[in-house]
Amino acid sequence: MSPPDGTWYDEDAGALVRPYAMTRGRTSSPQQADLEMITLVVAVGSVTRVEAATLDPECLQILATCRQPKSVAEISAELRLPLSVVKILLGDLIDKNLVMFRSAVTPDIHVLQAVINGIRRL
Amino acid sequence: MAFDDSDPHRAEPDGLPVAAVKLLVAGGFGVGKTTLVGTISEIPPLRTEELITELSKGIDDLSGVESKSTTTVALDFGRITISPELVLYLFGTPGQDRFWFMWDELAEGAIGAVVLADTGRLDDCFPAVDFFERRRIPFVIGVNRFDGQPVYTPLEVRQALDLDAQIPVQICDVRERDSCRDLLITLAEHALTLAMAAT
Numbered sequence: 001m002s003p004p005d006g007t008w009y010d011e012d013a014g015a016l017v018r019p020y021a022m023t024r025g026r027t028s029s030p031q032q033a034d035l036e037m038i039t040l041v042v043a044v045g046s047v048t049r050v051e052a053a054t055l056d057p058e059c060l061q062i063l064a065t066c067r068q069p070k071s072v073a074e075i076s077a078e079l080r081l082p083l084s085v086v087k088i089l090l091g092d093l094i095d096k097n098l099v100m101f102r103s104a105v106t107p108d109i110h111v112l113q114a115v116i117n118g119i120r121r122l
Numbered sequence: 123m124a125f126d127d128s129d130p131h132r133a134e135p136d137g138l139p140v141a142a143v144k145l146l147v148a149g150g151f152g153v154g155k156t157t158l159v160g161t162i163s164e165i166p167p168l169r170t171e172e173l174i175t176e177l178s179k180g181i182d183d184l185s186g187v188e189s190k191s192t193t194t195v196a197l198d199f200g201r202i203t204i205s206p207e208l209v210l211y212l213f214g215t216p217g218q219d220r221f222w223f224m225w226d227e228l229a230e231g232a233i234g235a236v237v238l239a240d241t242g243r244l245d246d247c248f249p250a251v252d253f254f255e256r257r258r259i260p261f262v263i264g265v266n267r268f269d270g271q272p273v274y275t276p277l278e279v280r281q282a283l284d285l286d287a288q289i290p291v292q293i294c295d296v297r298e299r300d301s302c303r304d305l306l307i308t309l310a311e312h313a314l315t316l317a318m319a320a321t
Contacts, residue, residue: 036227036230037144037170037227038142038211039142040141040209071211073168073199073213074168074170074201076170076171077168077169082172082173083170083171083173100138101138102138102140104141104144105142105208106231107233111208111233112313112317116310116314118202118204118208119202119310122202
């Protein structure tokens with residue numbers, strides 16, 4: 001039944017509005033395989049009022065959060081949403097061309113050298 | 123620095139010119155993983171959570187009903203901007219044994235790992251050492267100084283952990299920024315040595 005805080009809760013089933021309600025029940029998406037915790041994403045372009053009306057609040061929050069490049073993990077942490085949920089919602093935003101992403105680099109010799117130089121400067 | 127952008131879904135270099143790389147901070151519960159991340163990170167450590175659906179115990183129950191439950195595993199992480207083109211993320215690995223499968227995703231593509239050891243309970247870091255050894259992931263041992271703990275030399279720790287000679291063992295204090303920085307440099311240099319030997 002509905003407790004005072006307004007969330008639906010069932011003693012056996014637990015919270016009735018599960019995180020995956022935000023993803024309309026999906027637990028994976030075609031884009032998800034490409035999105036890792038440190039994949040960087042950034043919002044591109046501006047969302048029209050018509051588009052905004054079709055987006056879930058969580059998607060709008062993601063767009064607001066990644067105006068600057070952010071990792072999938074940072075978005076998950078800042079919005080307090082599980083990683084898998086963030087990946088699915090980001091997949092939708094990528095499909096709508098509202099978000100660009102950049103996969104993690106492989107730590108080859110050049111990357112390692114850059115990391116060593118960067119840490120030395122700290 | 124050249125980045126491969128052959129996938130058309132990926133950002134154009136002029137659109138998202140920054141990419142990321144990661145390293146892991148492992149070790150037993152309470153050894154100072156999150157402290158290390160917080161000491162060296164340019165942002166206060168963040169916490170992300172992943173949902174895990176597990177089959178509950180007793181799947182060979184005669185009723186034949188496999189019940190599932192959802193739980194979460196938390197990961198603490200920090201960030202260091204290496205250059206305008208490169209960001210380094212540091213992830214603390216989950217301490218509990220039942221989250222080992224998360225380590226595979228964490229370790230995939232990582233530079234390597236700092237394994238923190240507490241000489242008072244050295245065996246807490248055995249599983250992490252074992253994990254990185256088996257997967258040939260570069261790692262270094264950071265022996266965290268705890269007040270009031272007996273002080274062992276790096277050689278004694280190396281012998282106790284039965285480590286290969288080339289694996290660096292370094293005394294550290296995860297509360298000290300310079301100490302954390304030196305540990306990360308040792309790891310990156312060790313990873314570079316291994317990468318160069320492999321070419």
